Amino acid sequence: ETNYFSDFICDYLDESPELESLYHRFPTIENFKLQIEDKSKNYNHQFRNVLVNALMKGYGDLRLSSPTLTNIDLIKNENTFTVTTGHQLNLFTGPLYFLYKIISTINLTKQLKEAYPEYNFVPVYWMASEDHDFEEINYFNFKGKKIQWNSSQTGAVGHFNTKGLEDVFEVIAAEFGAGNNAEQLKIWFEKAYLKHDNLADATRYLANELFGKYGLVILDADDKDLKRLFVPQMISELLEQTAFTNVSETNTKLEELGLKVQVNPREINLFYIKDGLRERIVEVDGKYSVLESDIEWNKDDLLKHLEEFPERFSPNVIMRPLYQEVILPNLCYIGGGGELIYWLQLKSNFESQGITFPILLLRNSVLIKTKKQAEKLDKLNISDKDLFLDRNSFINKKVRKISNIDIDFSEQIKHLEQQFDNLHQLAEQTDKSFLGAVKAQEVKQTKGLKHLEKRLLKAQKRKLADEIERCTDLQEQLFPNESLQERNTNFSEFYLEYGDDLISVLMKHLEPLNGQFTIITI
Template sequence: MPTDCIPFRETNYFSDFICDYLDEKEALKGFYHHFPKLENFKAQIEEKKSNIKCHHEHSRKVLVDTLESQYNNLKTSELTAVNIESLNSENTFTITTGHQLNLFTGPLYFLYKIISTINLTKQLKATYPDYNFVPIYWMASEDHDFEEINYFNFKGKKIQWNSEQTGAVGHFNTQGLDDVFEVISAEFGPGKNAEQLKIWFKEAYLNHDNLADATRYLANELFGKQGLVVLDADDKALKRLFIPQMKKELLEQTAFKKVTETNSKLEELGLKIQVNPREINLFYIKDGLRERIIEEDGVFSVLETDLRWDKSELLSHLEEFPERFSPNVIMRPLYQEVILPNLCYIGGGGEMIYWLQLKSNFEAQKVTFPILLLRNSALIKSEKQAAKLTRLDISNNDLFLDRHTYINKRVRKISNIDVDFSAQIQHLESQFKALYDLAEQTDKSFLGAVKAQEVKQTKGLKHLEKRLLKAQKVKLADEIERCTALQEDLFPSQSLQERNTNFSELYLEYGDQLIPEITQALEPLKGEFLILNLK
């Protein structure tokens, strides 16, 4: 299983901000706690253990009871059952990733997030054998962005589930997915691997009543044997643990004040802020409703409804029905860290950036801020694709170039004439340097004329180079098309494979070896982009 790695910065698909975080740039150090290095987990363990004792001592029992209830009707692997039970112990900690309830897992990076999480728990156990580490997949069941999750891509086609339901997506019933099943059955075709995909889809979406249960089933089927624990935090008992933080948010608007201050500091560093806090960062959810809670002149209300409370009524309602209060993107990470004995959150680049906005709010709420780890990223090539790349002499780094640069570089490489005028332009510059010196010594008024002539001639050379390149592209069209088609296969729609392709495409080819092969290759703390050749 040959692999290669490229630094994230060199892929040109990751923001400078994320690359600066990976490089531990000094300017960002105030926005996170411990950097994700193996040796830093010891201090994180001690801090989290102390924080749980001070503020959330009974949270472990509530968490285990909730998980056992959620897994009640699910075929649970021995390792997952042991992991759930171990959460009762003060020496057990979690590593967590979160993801939306995308139809049939959505893009490939769903797998990479979870495998990164599982692999890190193994690495930590080997390094700190006195402790237990449990991989958690936190389902974003209270999310409302249905349009972001109601489809997956399969071989260039969009397989979509249409529904008029509203509110928290985890509550959505699975009606209408039988139509999607008919579509995917035709698309997947015959064969052992295709049949397995159809079984998973059918069991998940046609034999479960809601999207949260369906997603839990599917994640358990894919990763249960590796001990993954799937958590749906849309739960009354878990929300009850979060009441103190929700009270503070409702009455003091803590997150708004703290995160706004942090955002200003990040903007000074050139970050374009992704998530802005509201005055109150909680939604109200009930029976298809998911709307913001607002406060005006001491009266709390839910947008687009007639629901109204004064302060004491609201606090009573919170105590009685904590499950109706739902954290938004600013408060969800805090909720996670309150109810889990968590050490590290693993997420994508966008997630990492909004987590960097949140540390001051954690400090105000006296909750330990987790280690933040960028998930593994990978490009998977088939044996056939790898052979083509070798035959065409295309490097891994070349594949990451934008299409225009990729084609131009390819034309220059395979052309039997040199369509690179860099040397001529450099020679021209040296000639004009001599002319500048001559003008300086004779009549400085000629400097402008020399400059104008230099610009004109340089422009002419570049124009000629462009025309020759265009002519060569026409002449070499067939070979360029083959190279371009190969890049398009690996970078669909000129985006990263992991952000577009669904695992089903690869599973059809590799079957049960797919997840073990990826698991063997991904190293969560390595901090580089992986290129993986699968046979």
């Protein structure tokens, strides 16, 4: 109903039969019991200690909450499973949906513990530290302004040095202003980005500050010991190009269904990362090389290098989900619409590797209104559904609602169509050569009526300009740049006003298995 989600995702939520082959189980509380049984049999429980050691090493000297420490320790047990979300290392968390992903994940683990008390469930945030698209993550929006970090560094963004963020801190300190909540935001930014050497450590610090007390476990899988666990799958990818074959077949099926494919596989879906380099590995006539470099191997040398330096091999968007499910005792992945679509392309590759495909859950979507905004909407008689209309439809609906003149010509157009039906029949019975002329006249008169309706609406808009402006201003506040608030606005705008209450209110209201768009008034 919101018109902000693709047909593909809506079909998935409706459990459309044509998509059934693309996922393992639909996200219902009952299906998690079966998923637990599957993952128990299919997961290499010896990986648990390696995972725990990597987590603790990654946290370094960060202060961990008691719930997070407990959750990390629980991962050692065979009756503990994870629920995971992943996100890029956006500057100061980026858009609001960073929060919604993590809160959906935390709340689902609580729900699962209530349903299955004999098991433990740990919420995991997988940091996309090996991504390379810096332009996507180097800014955040604050009250209509773009706060941006410019850097010429290349390679995996998690390795990026935080040098240069002092300038950004000066800008945000001025923007946030004074007050307790503003000071807290400044402390978080300063400690995250000015006291840590790289973007991965900075992001881990910030996510831990925001969600550590809720037991969130933060994983940077750009780790030698964890990559070593994934070596068998990387060998298969390098030598047999398994993902390319399987995902290409799935993509063909999707295209036949008229569904848009999100990602296309390469012959080899691994990058090579080292010293600012992050480039694709390619194979030509038995020789393996790294693009944009002079690095190359024969097959034996490549396998030897992989065994010696697994941390230099990095999965791309096709292989990253497989890596995640190999190293984690994971039951469910929570993501946005775009993410879920590419996950739905990957099941056949999981099956070929003998890895259990996780349950896929669309993250919660939220619109936050202030009480003041809610009161204004009420006074202007604007419903929640109205807010989701595109700007033009929103204005036209409002003009018709508040106008004392009924500017809706649908009845007149319907009447005109009936008149021309009679004329068509008359021409049919007398002289068929007149049919074209009758049709041309019908098109002309219908077009004339619609044009007149538009002109009258325009005149009414001018007459009612003040009220329409108040309405559109409100819609623009809640849907900045005519897009969803959660895809634009940074959490800091609301934190300035509400402080810690922001996250506690979201925790209270977000129901991960609900499948509805949540509207919250704070």
